[in-house]
Amino acid sequence: MEKRGELIEKAYGGSLRAHKSPDRPYLIEKISRNDPSEVIISFSGSGAVKDWYSQRNFGETKIDLSLFPSLRSIGSDEPALVNETFLKRFHGIISLARPSLADEVEKAMGKKKQIVFAGHSSGGPMAILATLWTLEKYQAPHSRGGIPPLCVTFGSPLIGNHIFSHATRREDWSRYFVHYVMRYDIVPRILFAPLSSLDQSFEEISQSFNPRSRYFLSESVGRSSSILDFYFTIMSNAAIVTSHDASKLMCITDTTLETLEIFIPLSPYRPFGTYIFCTGNGNLGKKIAITNPNAVLQVLFFSAQLSTEAEEAQVAYRSLKEHAIYGTELQQIAAQNFVHLDQQQLQKLPLSEDDAGGSNDLGLSPRARLCLRAAAELEERKCENEKKLKEKRSFIEKKLTKELGEYREMWAHQRVGFYDGFREHKKAEDFKANVTRLEIAGVWDEIIEKLRNHELPDEFEANEEWVDLGTRCRKVVEPLDIANYYRHGRHYEDDASSYMVKGRPKRYRYPQRWLEHAKRRPREAISTSCFWAEVEQLRYKTSNGDVSDRDVEERVVRLVGQIEEWSKKEELDKDVFLEGSTFVKWWRTLHPRYKNQPYITSLIRE
Incomplete structure (x- = not known):
């Protein structure tokens, strides 16, 4: 756990340094004292709306199967959907002249080094795509082999739909992805909302997570009303998405939700990999790991809820502030602070408010716990x-x-x-x-x-x-x-x-x-x-x-x-x-x- 903690800290440090060089496609740090030696490749983010949304409501497009042939439903031959602007940006990164990303990966793989792709904020999707691209080249059948790459993201937005998640689990690749998310961080939830609903507030508020802005990683951005509107717009869309999926988990037909779907488009984006929710309080706070993607989706919504109306302004500001404090939260990661909510623990999760498995640290309501149990029971039924x-x-x-x-x-x-x-x-x-x-x-x-x-x-x-x-x-x-x-x-x-x-x-x-x-x-x-x-x-x-x-x-x-x-x-x-x-x-x-x-x-x- 100690070595893993050091690696996570270095990955986050590399991500922040990448932010400071937004004109460079990625940064590389080579660590030789470990066995195997490691290569950390970090990607910077962007706060420009054009780097988050294309012209469509949620900016989704079909994955490029020439680069990612495994990211599809095999039987139905349906390709995964992915965020179009993230995909275009990755295309730009791998098409750069030498020394190219392909050259760096080839060199590290040839020397049996452990590659860690890392990204904070919208650098996360680049790390995700780079990892999948490497897995396709080196870990698929008849490929060249090597040590499988790892991907570590911090406050990353979602990137693909349910087929994207399904394909990574089918290929047994989801275990190579670890996503750290602060309890209230709004960035991992942004793409639940269509661009049209965010209006002009995105460009203003996104300056706090735009490396090119002087307000980068600062909570001193935006008017109070703008931040409140931004937060509630995203969370209200997240509520519709999670309620829709929860109804499916519980095999419930909700006519109200079905009516809403006609008028309100639903975000296609869904989580995948291992999510580690950081509850706050630095070293004292718990880190709760969940791999069930349906359970992760519910936690993304329910963990960021208000306890009282009086918390409105506080939580809205906190949703931006927490995007900047991963470094403090990740220092000296200790085994005793980790809680793994695996399949069995999710099934037994009590519906009361009593602390069970550390889930109370996320403020999960009885309804949230019921949804998590339903997610586990769905996997059991399968x-x-x-x-x-x-x-x-x-x-x-x-x-x-x-x-x-x-x-x-x-x-x-x-x-x-x-x-x-x-x-x-x-x-x-x-x-x-x-x-x-x-x-x-x-x-x-x-x-x-x-x-x-x-x-x-x-x-x-x-x-x-x-x-x-x-x-x-x-x-x-x-x-x-x-x-x-x-x-x-x-x-x-x-x-x-x-x-x-x-x-x-x-x-x-x-x-x-x-x-x-x-x-x-x-x-x-x-x-x-x-x-x-x-x-x-x-x-x-x-x-x-x-x-x-x-x-x-x-x-x-x-x-x-x-x-x-x-x-x-x-x-x-x-x-x-x-x-x-x-x-x-x-x-x-x-x-x-x-x-x-x-x-x-x-x-x-x-």
Whole structure:
């Protein structure tokens, strides 16, 4: 704890020094006496409104997936939302000429040094993005490795939405982020409010956290009424956001909130990582650590509430003053001053005012405690849902191995591919296989529905066992879905009604994206499990023997190339090339310039 305290103090000191050099993109401090040696990279902040909000209400935009490919919901393929101006500023930092940030990171990683990215105020988002950028390059599968970077922020504003938070937990990266927040500091709450509601007060009051201003880190800024209005505008917006999320946590339908949402836009920003709330009083004050993002959101609102109306002016001024006193609060961090409200402690949090787990130091009301318990109970429900699915995973594995395994063997003995056998659907075994297909589909549809409703842990889509099972199901079961689709004539010659566009269920789309993400593979337009869908569609498009359409010609050429690649890797079943298969029948109708491929021809002749 002592060494950690020294590191936190140095990170904060570096952040303040960065503030004093706002024209420099970042400052670097190298500490060699520790093992491993450390490199602290600190970023300055800004108080200009253009560096906080873009033209939109809350200034959000889609994350740049070329820099941050992991920051998305994998199954739904929805990118995280991030503050646009923070993202643009980070783009500017990494695009600078040598010595670039990339060079500094590469050098430190190569020497096995511990990198600590740090930032106070709006320098925090730069530290966050720099850490994620480094994790993407050095900690993702097949990357170059090295000691994982750490990120420490002080009074940082929020930066991304719930998908941003979800993705960092799924990748197991949230543990590398520690955010210190003073109990009343208004800056971490600012982005709960849209720019339109702050009017002209932002530029005036933000001078207290603008490194370029003579009022920087000073409480001597703004008129009393301006500060009060600023504080209440932000907290009233925070109240709507937290009430909305609390209703979801407790599964309550609040018609009043639903009506308000129509007229009042809600901030998309949500916390992630570990938050350490500093209760004040310097060394005597407690530091309360919380990792549950839903619980953190509630604490951000409830801990900054007034006890009485008489505190209005005092708390409003304090909300600015506390942004400047992290140094005093972080001196001599002691283990006895830390309280970790983990999942179990949050669930047992009493609703009374009695001190429990140090939460009274944040002045949490009974309603606040109820919301924190609800946040913990939601995580518990997600874990219970996952446990129930483990039983169904055994059910799927049995169906795949025994029933569909025996079904495939039956057709193999008859020198017929199981795809073509199922497509003809003339045997009793075909009917049984169809029942098995529907049983497996039912389980997967339940899984996908729970994912879409956020009823499973964030880590679920990265679980190797489910990724592997999803891959096996696509390989064995999806061809049956494709055969069923085309057997019932649900397609036409136009691609709009093809299986890939209209018929492919999410139970196959999601696991394919899981595998591509896990292996860091590029997106496949046609995977091996969808081979038959492409064959069927091209078969209809070339039924008159004409491949003159440029798009069709390109697709035929692409498929030929993929067949050869898949076959060499033994990823394509050999029964594809049996004399009577749908593929071979179609192949023989093609013009010689397409079908005279030595490698594929040799496979058909076997």
